[in-house]
Amino acid sequence: MLTEHFIASIGVPEKPPGTNVAKDAAIFLHEFQPLAQQRAIFKKSATPANCLAVSESHIFAAQSDKAVVHVYNRLKGNQEATVPFTERVTCIALACDDTVLVLGTAEGRIFLWETHSGRQVTTVQSHLQKVTALAVDASSNFLLSASADSTVQVWSLPGLLSFANVGAQGLSPLRTFASHRTEVTAVTVGHSVSFSNFAVSAARDRTCLLWDFHTNTVLRTYLLSSLPLCITLDAADRAVYLGCDDGSVQQLDLYRQGHSTSAVQGGEKASVPIQPAASSRWRQPDALKGAALSVSLSFDSSTLLTGHQSGSVVAWDVATGRAQTNLMQNPLPGPVTNLCFLPVTGFAYQETKRVKVTSVMKPKFGAFDSAAGTVPGNYAINVELTGSDLGAEETLWQQALTAPSFPQALLDEGLGELASWSLAPERHVSAAAPDETEDFMALDGDSNKRKEPTLEEQNAALRAQIEALRRLQTASFDRIDKINAERKALIQREHARLMRGGEAQPNGVDGNSYDESDDGD
Structure with a gap:
């Protein structure tokens, strides 16, 4: 009440x-x-x-x-x-x-x-x-x-x-x-x-x-x-x-x-x-x-x-x-x-x-006078902070209602929106006036609606995606084969080096013997 x-x-x-x-x-x-x-x-x-x-x-x-x-x-x-x-x-x-x-x-x-x-x-x-x-x-x-x-x-x-x-x-x-x-x-x-x-x-x-x-x-x-x-x-x-x-x-x-x-x-x-x-x-x-x-x-x-x-x-x-x-x-x-x-x-x-x-x-x-123009060290206030929304920030709309002028944040937001209009995609020029540029924002609802793709266009997009995945798969398999070939060549060179070192030792077989079954093929 x-x-x-x-x-x-x-x-x-x-x-x-x-x-x-x-x-x-x-x-x-x-x-x-x-x-x-x-x-x-x-x-x-x-x-x-x-x-x-x-x-x-x-x-x-x-x-x-x-x-x-x-x-x-x-x-x-x-x-x-x-x-x-x-x-x-x-x-x-x-x-x-x-x-x-x-x-x-x-x-x-x-x-x-x-x-x-x-x-x-x-x-x-x-x-x-x-x-x-x-x-x-x-x-x-x-x-x-x-x-x-x-x-x-x-x-x-x-x-x-x-x-x-x-x-x-x-x-x-x-x-x-x-x-x-x-x-x-x-x-x-x-x-x-x-x-x-x-x-x-x-x-x-x-x-x-x-x-x-x-x-x-x-x-x-x-x-x-x-x-x-x-x-x-x-x-x-x-x-x-x-x-x-x-x-x-x-x-x-x-x-x-x-x-x-x-x-x-x-x-x-x-x-x-x-x-x-x-x-x-x-x-x-x-x-x-x-x-x-x-x-x-x-x-x-x-x-x-x-x-x-x-x-x-x-x-x-x-x-x-x-x-x-x-x-x-x-x-x-x-x-x-x-x-x-x-x-x-x-x-x-x-x-x-x-x-x-x-x-x-x-x-x-005169207790808090400061000749330097700064807040003196003995200055203290005794108040109670009230309000359930203490620390909560006001919205831009609330600031605009109480401020003597529009808040700067609200002005920046409006300028940003105006700038976004200039970055919008260029509209098609009508055939009746091909030499004129469209420097205004259209108010008709149909011109702003997004055109829905047809079934043929959707199928073509799906086929393009599948083809891109196949090319990615082929390239991945080629890369794996190349890496395996390089690994096999490195193992063979290491095996040859160990064999040459073992010629100075009779029955010289060290613990790093090579098994053909370990090449991963």
Whole structure:
């Protein structure tokens, strides 16, 4: 049975929790379907917006106005560690198959913490103000960091984690997106792993920009009627959903009919601002729920969840744009600052990560730095290798589905097939066009069929085989006769030599007497 869960976290509680909520409960694991009920809780946390990251085995929660990250073990259901940092953490995100935790700080820096080794990498202060949001692309090659200074930095994750780029030169961003005019509140990237992926960012000037983070090219500019606070993309990258300060949800259809070109493709009218239609804005019937601080989409993108300032979690029907119902009978004891749907479980073929971090290693800044740019000798990782098909090679078709381009082996196979066509036997030229050569592959079925031999042809082939065997037999017998003649001549010469030697001996007959019957004839 397929099961889908989501995790909700709250910030600083505005009121004492009721009797229906456990004491100090701060992070809630709920089952969304098939049964809507609470499954687990984690205590002692006050998580601001964009400060929650969930892996298969752990939950990372940065604390409000503190330089501390709480680590919870999902398997054991308790708090595993409290990790301090040198600067106040304002946002976090997971990358590299959930083995690297990326942290944005209030000083405008980026921390990268390898949870499986304890290695910590710190960038220079690239942002003038605090980092407000982080986003990692599906391939974990690029990192986007949004800031209150109205810029979005694009980083190379492999470059940040490389031992060869320990200096400040290797820890600088690739490019800076500076098309916003005020604080960037949220940023996200598309699900593609190709080199034409895009990003969506929203700012306090009530604008939402769709842009290519590989080239810093603005594809679309949307003018909103409310202040956007959070953002998410559907699984097919066809629509953007923004949670606003008035509790409403703004839907942006990237392939809306009526535009000369789609939003993703850009075009001549890409710089012309677009104001979404009033029908694309979903309003909450109860305005007392407060601002929509967090938003998340289900696996099939048919249900949208929004977390509000009042502690309510509202489910929206994406097809109709209407609020269905409150998922919980009673609101949570604080503002719902983070919502996150977890991967669906229960598939017959459940895709699992090849490595799993069972226990996190606390960060050790500068412990693994190497001036030579090589992996230091004290560098070690602590992971669990998972998967029943560990070591099994993927097929070329599976590689083509997940790779940003066609695998080289698949291209070589296709080129080899094309080369084999040129080595095919030459076809007979039709009598109607004797001077023309046939440079195409025939599609008729009869021309490719092999002609069956007749009975006379089969008999002729058998007679030729028998004649070849007879010639081989005759040649073999001739060779045997020749070898026997040479053997007989050698024996006679040896016998003559022995007889001449025996003339000096009376009655001289040695033990090597020759018998005519031994010549083998």
